[in-house]
Amino acid sequence: MRGRFGFLLALLAAVAGRAQTLRYTVLVGGNRAGVQTAERVPGGWKVHYEYNDRGRGPKVDTVYRLEQGGRPLSAELSGNDYLKSPFREAFGPGGRGVRWESPAEKGESDDRGAFFVSFNGPPFELGLLAGAALAAGDRMRLLPAGVVSCRRVGETSIGAGTLTQVEVSGLGFAPATVWLDSEGTFFAAVDPWGTTIREGSESSIDELLAIQTKSEKRFWAQLSGRCLRTPKRGIVVRNARLFDPATLAAKEGISVVVEGARIRAVGRDADVRAPEGFDSIDAHGQTLMPGLWDMHVHVGDVDGPLNIAAGVTTVRDLGNDIDRAKALQTDWRDGSAIGPRMLLAGLIDGPGPFQGPTKVLVSTPEEARAAVDRYADLGYVQIKIYSSVAPKLVPVIVERAHTRRLRVSGHVPAFMTAEQAVAAGYDEIQHVNFLFLNFFFDRVPDTRTPARFTAVAEGAASLDLSSPRVQTFLDLLVARGTVIDPTVTVFRSMFLARSGSVDPEFAQVADRLPPVVRRGFLAGGLPVPEGKDALYRTSAGKLLDMVAMLHGRGIPIIAGTDGLAGFTLDRELENYVAAGIPAPEVLRIATLGAAHVMKMDRDSGSIAPGKIADMILVDGEPDRRISDICRVRTVIHDGRVIEAAALDAALGITPAP
Numbered sequence: 001m002r003g004r005f006g007f008l009l010a011l012l013a014a015v016a017g018r019a020q021t022l023r024y025t026v027l028v029g030g031n032r033a034g035v036q037t038a039e040r041v042p043g044g045w046k047v048h049y050e051y052n053d054r055g056r057g058p059k060v061d062t063v064y065r066l067e068q069g070g071r072p073l074s075a076e077l078s079g080n081d082y083l084k085s086p087f088r089e090a091f092g093p094g095g096r097g098v099r100w101e102s103p104a105e106k107g108e109s110d111d112r113g114a115f116f117v118s119f120n121g122p123p124f125e126l127g128l129l130a131g132a133a134l135a136a137g138d139r140m141r142l143l144p145a146g147v148v149s150c151r152r153v154g155e156t157s158i159g160a161g162t163l164t165q166v167e168v169s170g171l172g173f174a175p176a177t178v179w180l181d182s183e184g185t186f187f188a189a190v191d192p193w194g195t196t197i198r199e200g201s202e203s204s205i206d207e208l209l210a211i212q213t214k215s216e217k218r219f220w221a222q223l224s225g226r227c228l229r230t231p232k233r234g235i236v237v238r239n240a241r242l243f244d245p246a247t248l249a250a251k252e253g254i255s256v257v258v259e260g261a262r263i264r265a266v267g268r269d270a271d272v273r274a275p276e277g278f279d280s281i282d283a284h285g286q287t288l289m290p291g292l293w294d295m296h297v298h299v300g301d302v303d304g305p306l307n308i309a310a311g312v313t314t315v316r317d318l319g320n321d322i323d324r325a326k327a328l329q330t331d332w333r334d335g336s337a338i339g340p341r342m343l344l345a346g347l348i349d350g351p352g353p354f355q356g357p358t359k360v361l362v363s364t365p366e367e368a369r370a371a372v373d374r375y376a377d378l379g380y381v382q383i384k385i386y387s388s389v390a391p392k393l394v395p396v397i398v399e400r401a402h403t404r405r406l407r408v409s410g411h412v413p414a415f416m417t418a419e420q421a422v423a424a425g426y427d428e429i430q431h432v433n434f435l436f437l438n439f440f441f442d443r444v445p446d447t448r449t450p451a452r453f454t455a456v457a458e459g460a461a462s463l464d465l466s467s468p469r470v471q472t473f474l475d476l477l478v479a480r481g482t483v484i485d486p487t488v489t490v491f492r493s494m495f496l497a498r499s500g501s502v503d504p505e506f507a508q509v510a511d512r513l514p515p516v517v518r519r520g521f522l523a524g525g526l527p528v529p530e531g532k533d534a535l536y537r538t539s540a541g542k543l544l545d546m547v548a549m550l551h552g553r554g555i556p557i558i559a560g561t562d563g564l565a566g567f568t569l570d571r572e573l574e575n576y577v578a579a580g581i582p583a584p585e586v587l588r589i590a591t592l593g594a595a596h597v598m599k600m601d602r603d604s605g606s607i608a609p610g611k612i613a614d615m616i617l618v619d620g621e622p623d624r625r626i627s628d629i630c631r632v633r634t635v636i637h638d639g640r641v642i643e644a645a646a647l648d649a650a651l652g653i654t655p656a657p
Contacts, residue, residue: 022185023199024123026051029192029357030321033057036196038124038186044072049122050079054354054387055449058082060120065092070132070184071115071140077102081120084450085499085527091116091143100143103499104522107144114141115148117171117516119523123196126178127186130166134184145515146170153177153215158204163187165212171516173651174302175219177212192321193300193357220301220337223650227305228338229641231279234259237615237636238269240283243623245290245592246606248584250623256288258613261639266609279641283617286633289587290606291340291614293594294569296430296485296560299325302651303565304332304339309647310566311616311632314594314604315340318384318409318430318560319347319358326378335640338647341614343598345382345409346375348397349389354414354448356386365396372397376404381598384430385410387448391420398425407598409485412437414446422476428483428597430560432543433491435484436460438473450526457495457526460539465549474553483556483597488543489572490563495540499524509567509630514652544579551581558597559590570630583626613639631656 026034026049034051044066050059060079064072074092081087089102099108102119115132118125133140133150141147148170155164162182167175179188181198188197190208197205235258242254255272257265265272274280291313297303299317307315317325325344332339348371349356351363360375362368372383383401385394391413401408402425409428412421418429418438429435433456437444444455464470477484489505497503502510503521510521528536550557559576561568569590576586595605604612615636620628635642645655 024188024196025199025202027195027197027202027205028053029194030359031355031357036122036124045124045128047122047124049124052353053082054356056082056084058120060122062118062122062125064125064128066128069135070128071113071136072128075116075118075121077118077120079120081523083494083524083526085524087120087499089119091118098143104524105144105500105519109143111141111143114143116143117146119519123189124186126168126176126189127180130168130178130180131184133168134166142170142516144519151175154211156208156211158201158207163208165215167215170514172302172514173306173517173653175216177216179208191300192324193298216301217331217337220304220331223305223647224335224338227642227646227650228335230335230639231641232277234264234275234278235281235613235636235639235641236272236274236278237281237283237288237617238274239285240288240617241285241621242266242607243287243289243584243587244606245584245588248588248623250287250621252285254288256607256615258615258636258639261613263607263609263611263613266607281617281634281641287618287621287623287628288607288615289618289622290591290604291616291635291637292569292590292629293559293605294340294561294565295558295594295597296487296562297565298562299328299339299342299565301328301337304328304337305647305651306565306567307340308338308635308637308642309632309644309651309653310570311618311629311635311644312566312569313340313614313616313635313637314343316343316345316382316560316598318345318382318562319356319386320344322346322378333638335638338642340637343382344375344378344380345384345407346371346378346380347384347386348372349386350393350413352388352448355388358386362389362393362397365393368393368396369400372400372404372406376401376406380406382407382409385413385421385426387411387414387452389413391416394421394424409483412447414448417441419473419476422480422482426482428485428558430485430487431491431562432484432486432488432546435473435546436463439463439469453491453494453526456491457536457539458532460542460546461535463542465542465545474549474555477550477555478553481556483558484550485558485560486543486547486550487560487562487572488547488575489561489568491543492540492575493563494525495536495543497521497523497525498528505571506564506567508627509570509656512654512656544575547576548579548581551576551579551585556593556597557589558594559586567630573629574626577626584623586626587623587629613637 021039024036036049044064047062065074077089091100095108097110153165169175181187331337347358351361592605595601617634619631622629
């Protein structure tokens, strides 16, 4: 009798265990930022997901009804997206077979065996997709478009039990890793930027990340082996149209000799002798120019090849996980993975509810100086101050950084104006919105919240850029030699993109990208209040007016993106031309101008004997038509040769026509 009673208790406990809610911790930049819960309900799961990223972040409730193989028969989602726009999304039976609808898209299909990838779904959905694909033979069609393949990489045991590492290919440019528990349920998706993991297992993040990093490094090494070529002796480029950012002129019929990682000779074809045994590249009249610089990135693995395929041979990372950034820097330098030369800026913020994605948080002068010293000792070249740093600490950071020969830039901290930041010693300001916020301080003293976007979307249109107040501020920038990193494209996307239509900033490239990536351009930007659509559009135009005025006053501009690698820089340069800056000057901004700002122009930024051999061949004349900059064909970087078309194909990108 006792044995039977014990069995019943065990059975009830097991049923209760299956019915319990699974709880997850969400981390952003290594800091706890939110939660995910998954509750078993009859026939499926009920999932809640939310996190706070400096006042932004989604809040989503989802109910999945599943078939036996784990594929959703239906899904209902509601909440708000990352930029706080409310939404409702649904997928289920209807029409010819299944149908779906959200603010971004709607459609129907007779493909009942495909997996619908929701537009605003939680990380838990990646586990459902991996499980369903594995059950279906490792491959599965997607709705609205695409195909994924899954691969069991291996297993590992941690305190929570045995976990299976699964690589999911087909959702983006490279495989995504998801960890499943012994029941095949989502356990974790780990990454230095953002992690969701079963509550109580946070101490296992580093272990899981180390394991998946090994398999990811193999993927990138294989890509490098296929797409990167290292000539035995050197390279000769013949018959090129050479654009020189120093003179803003182009010359036809030019040859360039590269030996090792340096340029050995530059001259007319008839005057340059090709050394014996050097690989020869016939440019066929294509424009040969220095490799591009993206001066505002936060890189991950995939950003390396995306940048190189777009002709970006140098990037400046303005805030990243220290270990990850140094590892990428090493891999890209030695060719074990494909990526640009990388300069590192260390992110410093203050603790609080709006702290940035960094573990380097300071509250005292002693902590501030120690943070600067740590970055300087690691070989960083710049400090980036973030929005929650106390204004009283800004002069402390500036003084220590300049003593250690580091540049200082950043956001304008809360309760501080751009004028005050420049007066305190900023060498550079990130983001054009902070220039506008300088004049909205009475309305938005706290720049840590999304008000730093919405206030500019609503107020830029009416700001008189010719007013004495604005001109006095520009005088200060001129007097101090302050550099501006506008990242204007990301703000135009926020102001102009509308749910259901492709973001106009990326309309020319969206169809070249993998289907799931392309869907992201349908999400829309900031929530636009009733009756303010035209106002937001006018403000987007005012951003370009500010860029034009900066350039007209001789204030140094650098081209940075803070967005999708490669493609966003192309658009940033197009926006500068749209602002009225001549295309040759825009190309100088993105090459020699950037090198000058970083005090590297003696070694980089133009094509001349003795300089680093970072060069690109462009099928067109971007100094005459800036849009030709998207047609990079060949990249020479550190003595290595990469064909952009091969790299694009490996990433699922259709080459530019």
